Amino acid sequence: MHEPHTAEHAHPQLGFWRKYVFSTDHKIIGIQYMITAMAMAVVGGTLSMLMRYQLAWPSLLSPTMAKIMPDAFAGGVMKPEFYVSLVTMHGTIMVFFLFTAVLTGGFGNFLIPLQVGARDMAFPFLNALSYWVFLLSCIVIFSALFVEGGAPLGGWTAYAPLNAIPAAGPGQGTGMTLWITAIALFSVSGLMGGLNYITTILTLRTKGMSMMRLPLTQWSLLVTSILGLLAFPVLLAAGILLLFDRVGGTSFFVPAGIIMNQVPLMDHSGGHPLLWQHLFWFFGHPEVYIVILPAMGMASDILSTFCRKPIFSYRMMVYSMVAIAALSFIVWGHHMFVSGMNPFLGSVFTLTTLLIAVPSAIKTFNWIGTVWGARIRFTVPALFAIAFVSLFVSGGISGIFLGTSAADIQLQDTYFVVAHFHLVMAIAPLFAAFGGVYYWFPKIFGRSMNMTLGKIHFWVSFIGVYSVFFPMHILGIGGQMRRIYDPTQYDFLKPQQPLNEFITVAAFILGAAQLIFLFNFYWSIFLGKRMTERNPWHATTLEWTVPSPPGHGNFGDELPTVHRWPFDYSVPGEKEDFIPQTVPATVVAH
Amino acid sequence: MDATLAEQQRVLASDWGGGKSPFGTSWSKFMMWIFIISDALTFAGFLIAYGFVRGISQKWPKQTEVFNMVLITFMTFALISSSAVMAMAVGAARARQPKLAVRFLALTIAGGLIFLGCQAYEWSHFIREGARLTHNPWGVPQFAAAFFVITGFHGFHVFSGVTILAIVALRAAMGKYSADGVENAGLYWHFVDVVWVFVFAFFYLL
Numbered sequence: 001m002h003e004p005h006t007a008e009h010a011h012p013q014l015g016f017w018r019k020y021v022f023s024t025d026h027k028i029i030g031i032q033y034m035i036t037a038m039a040m041a042v043v044g045g046t047l048s049m050l051m052r053y054q055l056a057w058p059s060l061l062s063p064t065m066a067k068i069m070p071d072a073f074a075g076g077v078m079k080p081e082f083y084v085s086l087v088t089m090h091g092t093i094m095v096f097f098l099f100t101a102v103l104t105g106g107f108g109n110f111l112i113p114l115q116v117g118a119r120d121m122a123f124p125f126l127n128a129l130s131y132w133v134f135l136l137s138c139i140v141i142f143s144a145l146f147v148e149g150g151a152p153l154g155g156w157t158a159y160a161p162l163n164a165i166p167a168a169g170p171g172q173g174t175g176m177t178l179w180i181t182a183i184a185l186f187s188v189s190g191l192m193g194g195l196n197y198i199t200t201i202l203t204l205r206t207k208g209m210s211m212m213r214l215p216l217t218q219w220s221l222l223v224t225s226i227l228g229l230l231a232f233p234v235l236l237a238a239g240i241l242l243l244f245d246r247v248g249g250t251s252f253f254v255p256a257g258i259i260m261n262q263v264p265l266m267d268h269s270g271g272h273p274l275l276w277q278h279l280f281w282f283f284g285h286p287e288v289y290i291v292i293l294p295a296m297g298m299a300s301d302i303l304s305t306f307c308r309k310p311i312f313s314y315r316m317m318v319y320s321m322v323a324i325a326a327l328s329f330i331v332w333g334h335h336m337f338v339s340g341m342n343p344f345l346g347s348v349f350t351l352t353t354l355l356i357a358v359p360s361a362i363k364t365f366n367w368i369g370t371v372w373g374a375r376i377r378f379t380v381p382a383l384f385a386i387a388f389v390s391l392f393v394s395g396g397i398s399g400i401f402l403g404t405s406a407a408d409i410q411l412q413d414t415y416f417v418v419a420h421f422h423l424v425m426a427i428a429p430l431f432a433a434f435g436g437v438y439y440w441f442p443k444i445f446g447r448s449m450n451m452t453l454g455k456i457h458f459w460v461s462f463i464g465v466y467s468v469f470f471p472m473h474i475l476g477i478g479g480q481m482r483r484i485y486d487p488t489q490y491d492f493l494k495p496q497q498p499l500n501e502f503i504t505v506a507a508f509i510l511g512a513a514q515l516i517f518l519f520n521f522y523w524s525i526f527l528g529k530r531m532t533e534r535n536p537w538h539a540t541t542l543e544w545t546v547p548s549p550p551g552h553g554n555f556g557d558e559l560p561t562v563h564r565w566p567f568d569y570s571v572p573g574e575k576e577d578f579i580p581q582t583v584p585a586t587v588v589a590h
Numbered sequence: 591m592d593a594t595l596a597e598q599q600r601v602l603a604s605d606w607g608g609g610k611s612p613f614g615t616s617w618s619k620f621m622m623w624i625f626i627i628s629d630a631l632t633f634a635g636f637l638i639a640y641g642f643v644r645g646i647s648q649k650w651p652k653q654t655e656v657f658n659m660v661l662i663t664f665m666t667f668a669l670i671s672s673s674a675v676m677a678m679a680v681g682a683a684r685a686r687q688p689k690l691a692v693r694f695l696a697l698t699i700a701g702g703l704i705f706l707g708c709q710a711y712e713w714s715h716f717i718r719e720g721a722r723l724t725h726n727p728w729g730v731p732q733f734a735a736a737f738f739v740i741t742g743f744h745g746f747h748v749f750s751g752v753t754i755l756a757i758v759a760l761r762a763a764m765g766k767y768s769a770d771g772v773e774n775a776g777l778y779w780h781f782v783d784v785v786w787v788f789v790f791a792f793f794y795l796l
Binding site for chain 1 (some may be wrong): 594595597598601602604606607608609611612613617618620621624625627628629631632633634635636638639642643646647723724730731732735739743
């Protein structure tokens with residue numbers, strides 16, 4: 001086995017471009033992923049603000065908006081097709097280009113070599129290539145907003161046959177083609193990243209870092225990368241077939257007899273729209289665990305650090321992650337209960353889906369067990385990690401309703417679903433990611449973020465997300481449809497309109513609170529308080545034993561040897577309340 | 591978990607205790623293996639989609655009436671044989687016999703090129719008889735569409751394999767080769783062949 005990198009001092013000083021832009025250093029690539037994903041989040045978040053504006057005041061004339069976006073607001077009111085393109089782009093950008101990218105690309109890149117005790121990823125060049133392909137995919141998806149006809153209209157799931165036929169709508173031409181291209185590029189980038197993450201975690205662990213001594217963040221990144229490696233190729237295959245349907249005239253997803261805008265489609269026959277749903281959700285369900293698992297891992301490590309207690313039942317945490325990952329491949333049908341699926345098959349998917357509640361509940365109880373009786377240090381990362389558990393439970397419980405086919409038939413494609421998936425796979429991971437940023441920021445940039453601003457950011461966000469997403473359950477049970485453009489168009493939805501207005505106001509406050517975070521982040525990179533301490537949180541994992549920011553090659557002349565698991569907090573009889581993983585065992589048995 | 595000296599000795603002695611690859615291989619070989627697993631899922635996606643559209647078709651053309659089975663058998667034979675030769679190339683590289691390795695690699699490339707040549711012939715023949723992505727003279731349009739997409743995607747893999755092997759052979763001829771590099775290229779080549787066995791079975795035979 002060759003070392004991917006020699007020791008620190010062997011490297012000559014690199015120029016600015018090689019060091020910060022065309023870098024093969026995992027830390028720089030991690031930062032690049034993080035900052036690119038944040039930029040995409042600003043785009044995706046802005047789109048959601050426009051959506052909320054429309055939902056609260058659907059027929060309010062806005063000459064200002066008409067001036068800013070004359071095409072989208074012709075006559076002062078948002079056009080329906082523009083609204084649906086907002087839905088599509090918001091979902092796509094957030095799922096892929098924010099969450100998948102920031103959790104595995106951002107945190108994964110920065111933390112994997114540092115926490116397993118390696119000098120870099122196994123194949124640094126491939127790692128850098130993964131980022132550049134990701135950046136290209138970001139540019140492609142972003143450009144879909146500005147092409148003739150606008151962005152695609154089919155939602156992030158892009159269901160067939162509308163996704164296969166350019167005539168289906170204004171954004172289904174160039175916009176949809178760009179969407180597929182971006183997703184294909186993203187899959188390739190994810191593959192290149194995933195190969196590195198798995199290989200590095202499994203083969204480049206330092207001496208003594210056995211699998212059962214890995215921080216849970218590393219376990220979660222390993223399991224997530226395996227999921228990605230198995231799920232994304234199926235999406236890629238589906239995307240290629242879709243591209244053939246669109247540009248080659250094939251009919252994999254298009255049946256005969258489709259009439260689009262009063263024009264019958266004569267040149268398609270024999271395909272099936274459900275094929276797309278099967279292939280998409282075979283990828284799509286594991287994808288939500290690709291997002292949530294790293295969040296679980298990071299939240300676990302952060303919780304343990306600030307509770308000054310070992311994580312409750314480390315082994316069960318690992319096994320339940322593996323169980324969730326394995327089950328995630330046999331539950332995709334619960335997205336398709338209303339597609340005409342045989343009810344018997346539906347009940348099989350209900351069973352497998354509800355099984356996932358078991359490992360999820362094990363994790364939740366273990367988090368509670370970790371917090372139980374602890375003298376918690378309520379730092380900003382700790383607050384975000386605790387909020388993660390709260391949000392995960394709030395969003396997860398409604399998953400049991402939706403996973404049960406009998407209940408789902410009523411709730412399918414309502415705001416109940418919107419509330420569920422936002423809480424459990426968007427907001428919960430977002431909070432874990434925020435916690436991760438506040439937690440690892442001193443290590444990444446050598447400076448600390450402002451914690452007063454952090455606390456303001458946390459409390460406004462925490463109250464904000466519950467104000468936004470909790471009422472959506474009520475809207476959904478009341479019948480408001482998932483992608484509806486104007487809720488006031490139906491009499492039976494009109495009484496709920498004040499709730500829509502409340503959500504929108506809350507969403508605007510929530511959006512504004514994120515500006516505090518952005519300001520704090522960029523201000524702190526350059527002007528934040530310098531960290532002289534290597535280990536400001538008194539944590540145990542390897543990244544805290546090196547300077548902040550760590551030098552090239554991470555660990556000086558010699559790689560560290562690991563002597564213990566990462567959760568030796570408050571060990572009885574010890575002077576300090578934490579023992580770093582590198583501290584050798586004492587002869588005295590505990 | 592007790593941090594005792596005994597525990598530490600047990601960890602350091604075990605394969606998974608860190609400081610070495612638990613698989614006893616280089617990281618690059620391990621990475622090639624997981625790439626292969628991932629890529630296999632892409633083909634699985636294609637083949638399942640093919641099975642799906644074939645399953646919902648009223649009637650599927652009889653392959654023996656459409657394809658020249660002798661040609662298909664021959665090209666399959668060429669590809670499988672090239673895999674056998676590839677294994678010999680790896681053996682030669684391991685035994686530090688670069689010249690022999692280059693010779694075997696050249697034979698492997700020849701096998702790949704014969705396969706690609708046969709495929710080009712088959713495609714052009716198919717197209718001349720009227721097969722297109724959108725329609726074909728033998729029945730449902732998905733028949734030719736699936737044919738072009740799946741054999742095309744596989745052919746693209748064979749082509750990249752030939753390119754990789756050519757680079758490895760050139761480097762070996764210049765003396766800049768490692769046994770691991772040859773073996774990794776070989777793994778990829780065997781994978782491409784195994785995929786063909788599936789394509790052959792599901793598309794031409796069943």
